[in-house]
Amino acid sequence: MEGIKSMLACYQAWRKRPAVRLAITLAAVLASALVQCYAIQVFVRQAGIISGGFTGLAMLAERVGELEGVNVPLQVLLLAFNIPVALLCCKGISVRFTVVSLVQVALTSFFLQVCSFTPIFADEFLNVIFGGVVMGASVVVALRGNASTGGTDFIALFVSNKTGRSIWSYVFMGNAVMYCVYGAIFGWKYAGYSIIFQFISTRMISAFHHRYDLVTLQVTTAKGPEVVEAYIAHFLHGISCVEAVGGYSKKKMYLLNTVISSYEVNDAVHVMQGADPHAIINILKTEQFVGKFYRAPLE
Secondary structure (H helix, E strand, O other): OHHHHHHHHHHHHHHOOHHHHHHHHHHHHHHHHHHHHHHHHHHHHHHOOOOOHHHHHHHHHHHHHHHOOOOOOHHHHHHHHHHHHHHHHOOOOOHHHHHHHHHHHHHHHHHHHHOOOOOOOOOHHHHHHHHHHHHHHHHHHHHHOOOOOOOHHHHHHHHHHHHOOOOHHHHHHHHHHHHHHHHHHHOHHHHHHHHHHHHHHHHHHHHHOOOOOEEEEEEEEOOHHHHHHHHHHHOOOOOEEEEEEOOOOOOEEEEEEEEEEHHHHHHHHHHHHHHOOOOEEEEEEEOOOOOOOOOOOOO
8 A cells, every 4th residue: 555655656756847737738739739730630521510619710711711712721820819818818827838738729730731531421410429539529529628629618718717617508509609600601401510510529529528527525534634634635625524423333423524626536535445445435526615615727
């Protein structure tokens, strides 16, 4: 057990090094940009639809420009739309987060210019379904790497960081308005396909990115003070400790209760089990939390 605790401590210390964090973020940004480029070229354009967010807005502007005889490349429009929003949201998120997210946008623009992926499906609906999954995956990779794909991600994370609430549903509604404009110009079938595409993409993000979800840990342990000390040494969250008696064993026990962010659960469980390998930990989803709650800032 001591060996496992030592390895965990070394791993956590290694992950906290600035150079390591930056390397992980840049790797996630690179992968996200490449996957996003792949989704656009293989699925989105093949289905005749547009993506959501500022990427979709750039695609809409590109296609409208083509109708008017004005050819503005998608990669140029991506940068033109994202940079002003990044500057506005910068202070509410973080300079580092904004910069690496803009790097993601720049890399996506670059890959769109130099890469040429071959479409897989001829069927429009298959392209819509798989495109939504792959595009959502590109966003999740960026978010898990502590970056984003820019545009509405900046706005959504800015609001979430301020309020602790997810607004991806509102982002979807904003995209729906854009799709209506697209449908009125290029055909309602493609607008409908675009909405289905974005719904799938949004569900992918909600399913795999849980930074702002909260969970409650209910712990039963015979080593209450030891578990509490280990917990507060690693986390900036409050924890309550109540003395109790085991219904079966009739021995003195402790009941601990704390609320943490979902991405902290695994680390919290390891810390508590390190202090008491026999601790019973019940993990519950927290629907609503009223009061002050510490959230680690975006780095």
